[in-house]
Amino acid sequence: MGHLGAIVIIVIVFAIVVFRSRTTHFECPNCDHSFKVSSLNYIFTLHAGLSRFATCPNCGKGALMTPVGDKN
Ligand SMILES: [Zn+2]
Numbered sequence: 001m002g003h004l005g006a007i008v009i010i011v012i013v014f015a016i017v018v019f020r021s022r023t024t025h026f027e028c029p030n031c032d033h034s035f036k037v038s039s040l041n042y043i044f045t046l047h048a049g050l051s052r053f054a055t056c057p058n059c060g061k062g063a064l065m066t067p068v069g070d071k072n
Pocket residue numbers: 028029030031032033056057058059060061
């Protein structure tokens with residue numbers, strides 16, 4: 001019986017992460033380029049606290065970056 005509860009929690013956490021990856025972006029500390037990463041990338045990348053390791057598609061530099069909320 002405990003299995004179903006665990007699966008529900010995993011699905012909810014997954015949904016939150018996907019939602020966050022879609023509503024946030026990163027800003028490169030090297031060249032100020034703003035970019036988004038895919039949900040899968042967001043989930044499996046290295047992270048420390050709120051920061052995540054991302055590679056800038058503009059200058060190719062990888063760094064720990066803090067997600068920034070998208071402005072609508
Ligand atoms: Zn950059």
